[in-house]
Amino acid sequence: MGYDPKDPLKDRITDIGPRDYKEFLPSVIKENYGKWLYHEILEPGVLVHVSETGAKVYTVRVGGCRLMSVTHIREICEIADKHCDGYLRFTTRNNVEFMVDDESKLKPLMEDLESREFAGGSKKFPRGGTGAGLTNIVHTQGWLHCHTPAIDASGVVKCVMDELYEDFQDMRFPAQVRISLACCLNMCGAVHCSDIAILGIHRMPPMLDHEHLDNMCEIPLAIAACPTGAIKPATVDGKKSVAVKNERCMFCGNCYTMCPSMPLADEEGSGVALLVGGKISNRITEPKFSKVVVPFLYNEPPRWPSTVDAIKKILNAYVDGAQKYERLGDWAERIGWERFFEKTGLPFTGHLIDDYRFAYTTWRQSTQFKF
Amino acid sequence: MGYDPKDPLKDRITDIGPRDYKEFLPSVIKENYGKWLYHEILEPGVLVHVSETGAKVYTVRVGGCRLMSVTHIREICEIADKHCDGYLRFTTRNNVEFMVDDESKLKPLMEDLESREFAGGSKKFPRGGTGAGLTNIVHTQGWLHCHTPAIDASGVVKCVMDELYEDFQDMRFPAQVRISLACCLNMCGAVHCSDIAILGIHRMPPMLDHEHLDNMCEIPLAIAACPTGAIKPATVDGKKSVAVKNERCMFCGNCYTMCPSMPLADEEGSGVALLVGGKISNRITEPKFSKVVVPFLYNEPPRWPSTVDAIKKILNAYVDGAQKYERLGDWAERIGWERFFEKTGLPFTGHLIDDYRFAYTTWRQSTQFKF
């Protein structure tokens, strides 16, 4: 038995939702659910949470690249079976957490994780990502699976994390630093509130495949999709199609999402923008958006050196200048953006001056500035 | 000789500009121009400025209601001749400043000013308006000379200043307080950056004088004037005219400025809005806009009690709560606007929530609030 193409509806089960999380909780978690009193970070990547019952749970957090094969997942399971009674979890930033209920079980677990490497020599389970350090980069599909990316995702992330590997395993930053990546303006990572956001952007208006456009797209939808109203209906060589007012285009890719005959991606045109200073938490200061500080860097596969380099400049200036508990954006605002560009050595260009809906609110209506 | 209507261009003189300010400087000012070292406020309304030459100039500032008759100006001249070698000045907030170059001349000048009253009993030359106190209210024409006012100007100002008279002559505030009045949204006082702004607003869409509209107005200009595009051409009883989508109207009065056949002013519809927390100076904090905290109060001639009362509530809460050097708006931001409304006792209504161009930027994207 099983699925029967001839009778698709036979015994069909729907709307059952996800599995109940309670099935998956290790006993120390189940027993102390809601009873936790406080926690401590014993070392980078190792947390202990203490319950009012006196019970403790020790967590070892390891970096995961969220693109995982079943072979790799099976290896994770093997580890969890060996040390953690067959349970584990994933964090909201794609790290893996192994938990044990007794300190004595920590060392063997950590050694086991430590020991595993991929054939190419990279670590399978780097420990870290806690406290005032760098954690995993959340990212999107990139060239590996989406149709609108301006950049790759997993590859860029690998290059940045290789370079910042020590900081994943350390906690020397003034505050936590969250790096996120999204491969086009759709921004699937919602990276717009990250300490550092790596964003794929286009700089060329869509190409128009006039010959096929009418067959492949709903022209009215394509026209409606354009936020700047740059797209108008047109007839080309007798065929229904569209025309784009290029100087109105802001390269958002909406038209392409609606219409495959309007591709934007280009070797020269597509690349990386860097945004900094966003945050999510309400700690001390309110959540804030990241700001564009590098308008464009070329795609440089396989190692994206310019992108990695710019990120290091930003991080170094931040680590040197910020006060304890100060997030990257709070630091930039305290010293002033003129100082941010001075200290990071990043060039300031007109591209970074807002000209969208709320532009005016980002200009300076004051005589307060630093020479 | 003189102007000759038959030959208007005869000996015509144009483009000569204002009189040269240098002609009008008292000698102590002329001699110490640009040499001033520091100043002191000897008492409310009395300033001394000390020059590097050792010279001093003593200034007595008196409140002026800027609507002045020539009779009153002549009286001012008489005083200036008697005490100040025939010179005086007006401040940017319509106060009058009498200057003497020797302390001994101060007392007689002050006594003279003190002694003068109008028939009705009000002071002609109240001394004050300096330092961390209340100064004169800058205002506009109101019912006395403009065609678009929603409220009177001079009358409202008189009522408020009568009530706050002591504070004009005192310096008990945490910082200077600037009250300004504009009688319609054209905001001739540019009151949008005042500690307290009294603003005339309308709440009814324009009436349409269809019968005469086409003769009296350039219909296209009226239509173009509307920021919300609420006005459309229309034909009424065979006459060219306009129609207004009332629910789109934001009562700005632009149409009326362009077209006299679209009057807005109304006994029920027109009244006072109060804005607070604006500032101009770059001192400590940057300049900021005033915020609407009372959306509407009726015109209550002759004494506008509700308006006066609301202003007193705001000032009292500010004086009680603010720290030294803290402007009204800085105080409100420090304690939070939820506290501002609590402490002033002013009701908060949906009218105060922005729904114009930058609305989103004024909403709260945070969990930080006070119960």
Added chain:
Amino acid sequence: MAKHKTPMLDELEKGKWPSFISDMKQEAESREKTNVDLQAPKECVDDLLGLMELTYEDKVVHWKHGGIVGVFGYGGGVIGRYCDQPEQFPGVRDFHTLRVNQPSSKFYSTEYLRQVCELWERRGSGLTNMHGSTGDIILLGTTTPQLEEIFWELTHNLDQDLGGSGSNLRTPSCCIGKARCEFACYDTQAVCTDFTMEYQDELHRPAFPYKFKFKFDGCPNGCVASIARADMSVIGTWKDDIRIDQDAVKAYTGGELKPNGGAHAGRDWGAFDIQKEVIDLCPTNCMAWDGNKLKIDNKECTRCMHCINVMPKALRIGKDTGASILFGAKAPILEGAQMSTLTVPFMKIEEPYEELKDLVEKVWDYWSEEGKNRERLGELIQREGFQKFLEVCELDADPRMIQEPRSNPYIFWKEEDVPGGWERDINEFRKKHQR
């Protein structure tokens, strides 16, 4: 041995961070060797590597639009994807992904994960994302015929449903909350699961103008980033006083306890200075430390979490807990990115969550009614105004919902605001005011 040469990708096997390329290669190899009866192309991972290598040369993506693929009766859960070089890379000619609804806060038993692996090796590429940005388990790449098969096995054998995509409710997600966090102000997992089950129909069958997301953060630290990533953000908070253990405070000032649970251990920041590090950084200046007693003026506290984060053993969230409800976050397209706006400052969050569900349904009715095609809730609120949104939610205006009152005087008065309304007779007016 590998089907395609991948010199550029091979560069990504270097360096310490886990290499997804090494992982893909090991998967390709195991598909070579396996005796499992593979239903998806054996060489799909090889071809995916080849396609990636080509993309690294071209610097332009080689995937095409998805087209409409899915499982019968569902409007979401599957993302279609086709390669634009099918002859060269037949293994990924059609390479669709399934979104599998993760369990709340992503705890797993190895037993369950192994079932997923077994199924996905057999019927898919054997590649996954653990997890997608919304929270789902992403099964990355299979052929069209496999979709129904996989759905059947998921539902029948794994007791597991798909997640959301398209213009419907997206897979809700939450922070770890009470399972392992002392800061949790309500049970994020319980609510997340309850809402996911309650709204299965909205999740599977597109009936909205566009996507809609729920995210549940247990406290203002925001570990699931709901304020930036959810159309409705539920963020835990409390009403009463922060609980203080004065002895523990002294333990921090005395140096026995490490500030912030040791989060700053990687650098010598000097001895802990409670005045400098806590009192002076409190955004509301509502704390005082006299050398042996910590005081908090809770009325002025905005529950930013800083002091609690710094001294978790000494300070605890209040007992009268609940959540703030915010609406409207989204990514930049079209109107620019938004964060959620505070709409209900405080709501108790207790089973069966009636109050919150009523609110959600009012909001959905409004949005379904007024929202344009592909207009997110946050964009609708901007277009029609926050006041309108409050009417819809049947909430009174409150200064806590705003950062500051409007600075422009352009109030859109309603006719009912004006006694006697708007009707006027121009001729009456002209009696007093000549032309």
Added chain:
Amino acid sequence: MAKHKTPMLDELEKGKWPSFISDMKQEAESREKTNVDLQAPKECVDDLLGLMELTYEDKVVHWKHGGIVGVFGYGGGVIGRYCDQPEQFPGVRDFHTLRVNQPSSKFYSTEYLRQVCELWERRGSGLTNMHGSTGDIILLGTTTPQLEEIFWELTHNLDQDLGGSGSNLRTPSCCIGKARCEFACYDTQAVCTDFTMEYQDELHRPAFPYKFKFKFDGCPNGCVASIARADMSVIGTWKDDIRIDQDAVKAYTGGELKPNGGAHAGRDWGAFDIQKEVIDLCPTNCMAWDGNKLKIDNKECTRCMHCINVMPKALRIGKDTGASILFGAKAPILEGAQMSTLTVPFMKIEEPYEELKDLVEKVWDYWSEEGKNRERLGELIQREGFQKFLEVCELDADPRMIQEPRSNPYIFWKEEDVPGGWERDINEFRKKHQR
């Protein structure tokens, strides 16, 4: 005795603040008695009082639109005004105002003021505004035939011209500056006068899309409110270090000198605390006080003026002075109120002011070219973007011009930004990327 009963207005004679009603009444009376040969209606002030009383009853203004009145060859300087009850109040049937260009910073000799009074009593209502919001002397109310007469006498006898109105340059104004202020960073009066003379044509003859205003503040205290009220705001500042007199600082901390020149004398704020009142309030935290020496890290100072305001005898502005140039302030109509945006962080302001005049003219050319009818410069800058404005001004982008960089990624790239431009061949593309 008064022509009209004014019971309501009479209420405004009460109270201590100078009563404009009392003043109007005394003027009405003096017009009764005078033997001056009045050219404007003798009863105009009486009728104005009557009209005001009627307005106080109706609560709706009784003035009509101005219509086009003025003096030959000028597009501004006169505001036309007609009463909507001419029969009842013939004295104010037509009641136009003249704007008379005030001398910079409004010092006067009594001799000059008496000339003005003599002229205005004879040919006008005898009522004025000292001064109007833009800065002019407002001669409030006269009849149409008098306009040319007054203009003739002003120019011939008083050597005095009119100010601006309509779509032209408005009467510039400035703070008192070097005449009596130690904070003045440049000579506001000299510049104000020079620019007023230089641009007489623009002031009198409308050639702009809308009004344009200059205001000159000598320092960041902004006593003429230029940042809120001028299309071009020139605000004094300096480049080098704040000058410190350490002994005077001690005199303040020792209590011999009153902080802020005694501005807070009306209340007991306790002894002056330099740490609390200066060091801690410095917005950039660039000051330090060790009990006997004040240090300022001038590189970090943003010249907000606070410390100088508090200790004017101890601290002085730097010696390398000039001004910041900002553009675009305006009242709310149409797009909402604006303050001026920092465009030139620092410019030397020295005769003949070439650099500033070049800038002004570039801006005017652009605005005259691109501005719509009744579009203020600030609105044009918002419509076309600040980057465009910088190009026009031939200035390079500088982070000092912005509060923060853009948070949206919607950069309007230009074709020249992209090597090879935008032209692409879809068929070339399709060779690599099939449909």
